[in-house]
Amino acid sequence: MRLKITGGRLLDLTDGSLAPADVLIHQTEGTILAIGRELPEADATVELSGEVLLPGFIDMHVHLREPGFEDKETIATGAKAAAAGGFTQIACMPNTNPPLHTPELVRYVRRQAMAAGAAQVLPIACITEGQSGERLTDFAGLKEAGAVALSDDGKGVQHGGLMRQAMIEAAAVGLPLCIHAEDETIAGRGVLHKGAARRLSLPDIPGEAESAMIARDILLAEQTGAHLHVCHVSVESAVALIRWAKSRGIHVTAEVTPHHLLLTEDVITSDDAVYKVNPPLRSERDRLACLEGFLDGTLDMVATDHAPHTVQEKQRSILESPFGMVGIETVFPLLYTYLVMPGKLSLVDLVKRMSTIPAHKFGLPGGVIRVGGKADVVAVDLDNERVISPDTFLSKGRNTPFAGWRAVGFPTLTVCGGKIVYNKQEASQYGTI
Numbered sequence: 001m002r003l004k005i006t007g008g009r010l011l012d013l014t015d016g017s018l019a020p021a022d023v024l025i026h027q028t029e030g031t032i033l034a035i036g037r038e039l040p041e042a043d044a045t046v047e048l049s050g051e052v053l054l055p056g057f058i059d060m061h062v063h064l065r066e067p068g069f070e071d072k073e074t075i076a077t078g079a080k081a082a083a084a085g086g087f088t089q090i091a092c093m094p095n096t097n098p099p100l101h102t103p104e105l106v107r108y109v110r111r112q113a114m115a116a117g118a119a120q121v122l123p124i125a126c127i128t129e130g131q132s133g134e135r136l137t138d139f140a141g142l143k144e145a146g147a148v149a150l151s152d153d154g155k156g157v158q159h160g161g162l163m164r165q166a167m168i169e170a171a172a173v174g175l176p177l178c179i180h181a182e183d184e185t186i187a188g189r190g191v192l193h194k195g196a197a198r199r200l201s202l203p204d205i206p207g208e209a210e211s212a213m214i215a216r217d218i219l220l221a222e223q224t225g226a227h228l229h230v231c232h233v234s235v236e237s238a239v240a241l242i243r244w245a246k247s248r249g250i251h252v253t254a255e256v257t258p259h260h261l262l263l264t265e266d267v268i269t270s271d272d273a274v275y276k277v278n279p280p281l282r283s284e285r286d287r288l289a290c291l292e293g294f295l296d297g298t299l300d301m302v303a304t305d306h307a308p309h310t311v312q313e314k315q316r317s318i319l320e321s322p323f324g325m326v327g328i329e330t331v332f333p334l335l336y337t338y339l340v341m342p343g344k345l346s347l348v349d350l351v352k353r354m355s356t357i358p359a360h361k362f363g364l365p366g367g368v369i370r371v372g373g374k375a376d377v378v379a380v381d382l383d384n385e386r387v388i389s390p391d392t393f394l395s396k397g398r399n400t401p402f403a404g405w406r407a408v409g410f411p412t413l414t415v416c417g418g419k420i421v422y423n424k425q426e427a428s429q430y431g432t433i
Contacts, residue, residue, distance in 0.1 A: 001027040003418065004042035008053040008379055010035065013356065013368065016348045018052060025375040030417035032375050046420070048379055051412055054351050055369050056088025056376030058358040061153070061178070061231055061255060061303035062328060064090075064121070066112065067105070068097025073308040073396045075109060078328070079118035081306075081395035083422035085329040086378035086411035089364060091122040094131070095154040101126035101137050103145035110146050118421045119414075122148040122364070124178060127166050131155050136166055139173045148362060151178035153231060156213050158184055163217060167226035176227040176253075176362065181213040181238070182279070191318055193280045196265040202319060205280050207235035214238050218245040221252060229361075230254040232305050234279035236289035243298045253361045255303035256290050258331045262338055263287070263401060273314050273321030274401050277307070294353070295345060301358045302335065302350075304328045308397025326397035330388055332380060333407035341408070379413040386410055 003025040010021035024034040024042060034040075059082065065073040075092070082090045092109065094100035100109065106123045113121030125147035129135045131154065139150065150170055156179065157163045170177050182205075190197065190205030197204035214230055218241060221228035230242060233254050245252045259277060264284050268275045275281060293299040307324025314321055332354065339345040359367030366376040388405045390398040414422040 001044070002033065002042040003027050003415070003420070004039060004045045005048065005053070005377065005379070005413070005415070006045060007048035008051050010053045010369065011347065011351065013348055013351065016346060021053065023053065023369070023377060025415065025418050027418040030375050032369065032371055032373050035369065035371055046413060046423070048413070050383070051379035051381050053369065054086070054378050054380060055355040055367055056378050056414065056416060057086045057332065057354045058089045058364065058366065059087050059304050059306070059328060060091045060229070060301065060358050060362060062090045062092055062306040063095065063308065063324070064092040065096060065308065067108065071310055075112040075121060076116035076118070077394065077396050078306070079113055079116045079121055081393060082119035082328050083414045083416065084394045084411065086332050086380060086414055087119050087328060088376035088378070088414065088416040089120045089122060089366060090328070091124050091148060093124055093151060093153040094126045099126050099131045100124070101129050101131070103138070103141045106142055106145040106147050117419070119416055124149045124151050124153070126150065127152045127157055127177065128162070133157050133159060133162065136162070136169060139169050139175060143173050143175055147175065149176040149178050149229065151180065151231070153178065153180045156180050156182040156184065160216055160220070164220050164224065167220050167224040171224055171226040176229050178229040178231055179213070179217055180231055181210045181217070183209045183212045186212060191276060191280070192268065193265040193282045195283060196268040196281070200268070200271060200318065205278070207237060207282065207286065210235050210279055211237035211241055214241050218250060218252060222248065222250045225251065227251045227253070232257050232260065232279055232303065233290060233293070233299055234260045234282050235286050239289045239293035239298055243293065246298065253301070254299045255301050256294050256299040257303060257305050258327055258334050259325055259401060260287065260290050261294060262334060267401065271318050273316060273318050274325070274399055276318050276321055276323055277325050278323035300361060301353050302331060304331050306395070308395055309399050311398055314399045324399065326393065326395050326400050329393055329395060330400065330402055330407070332411070333409040334402060334405070336382070336409035337407040375415055375418040377415045378411050380409050380411050382409055384408065
């Protein structure tokens with residue numbers, strides 16, 4: 001079976017030019033057969049209206065909640081929401097119930113994802129058994145089962161000696177370690193950055209809780225040769241440490257979220273848990289440092305840290321509500337509208353940070369549109385503006401701080417491995433938009 005996408009404009013990742021082009025896809029093999037004009041007829045054709053064709057996006061940090069928390073999200077709903085956001089590959093974190101700490105659980109996630117028929121799900125397995133921080137998991141067995149990386153996300157590995165051993169063993173099997181950088185002895189029971197915490201008389205999470213653990217793990221990565229990936233960087237000192245590590249040739253990569261690029265603690269003016277996230281929204285100085293680090297390549301990629309919760313949970317007070325925001329359906333429109341359109345970032349650089357670079361850094365297929373390559377393609381509408389409305393999300397989560405924001409660049413078509421996994425024109429089969 002062959003699928004042809006016509007009427008689109010292809011972005012050239014070398015010079016940023018847009019040119020009319022059709023794409024012919026071999027659906028069975030999941031590869032791109034041809035790119036150009038006047039291509040051969042196909043078994044099926046999708047007609048676009050001038051949308052821009054980009055390589056499918058890759059998110060190395062999402063929470064799908066299954067098994068154990070299916071009221072918040074399932075693998076199927078999360079994968080379909082990802083497809084609606086233009087993502088063709090997403091890496092899910094292991095803080096489920098039970099946590100993804102055995103090969104059997106990793107295989108379970110892969111089976112559920114295949115049944116969903118949406119974005120490809122790449123399991124990230126636990127560093128320690130049960131995320132307890134006490135005993136390492138079977139790294140080799142987890143990799144064989146399909147894990148693409150290791151993390152205890154939601155918790156930092158507090159014991160430095162254990163983390164050093166984890167790096168030695170992860171390097172031996174060739175798995176990256178993705179760290180939730182938080183020294184719990186510094187963070188305590190904090191919930192907000194210091195300014196907002198002071199305003200609302202709540203405990204704070206100092207930025208040093210993040211940067212102290214990053215400093216420790218950078219030094220361990222240098223000594224062990226492990227690939228250290230720093231999740232959701234939020235504070236100026238962390239950016240500086242990662243920049244220093246890269247200057248020394250240490251194998252460190254890092255991600256930044258849309259909310260840490262676009263928001264600060266100043267938006268928190270009342271006890272509204274929609275703004276509660278870990279690490280917290282920081283100061284304007286920290287936001288600008290993250291933006292600078294993103295622009296200069298210190299922070300390699302965008303990751304959403306998509307973290308759905310029930311409406312009831314997020315209606316609790318900030319002190320009692322769980323941490324987290326959803327974002328997988330809105331990240332490209334937000335960053336295109338508020339970074340690319342004002343001229344702070346080029347479209348090419350945004351696409352590379354959301355697709356090409358994650359693929360390269362984690363050794364994944366995709367990240368480019370080329371003949372013979374993986375048929376992961378997204379079409380985005382750069383001409384029409386929409387209001388972000390949580391009621392239209394395919395995710396079960398509604399907990400976004402960007403409700404009501406206007407944005408341009410929403411996906412209209414997503415093809416993953418040659419299969420159409422989202423089509424705005426046929427969205428009734430996925431949910432209301």
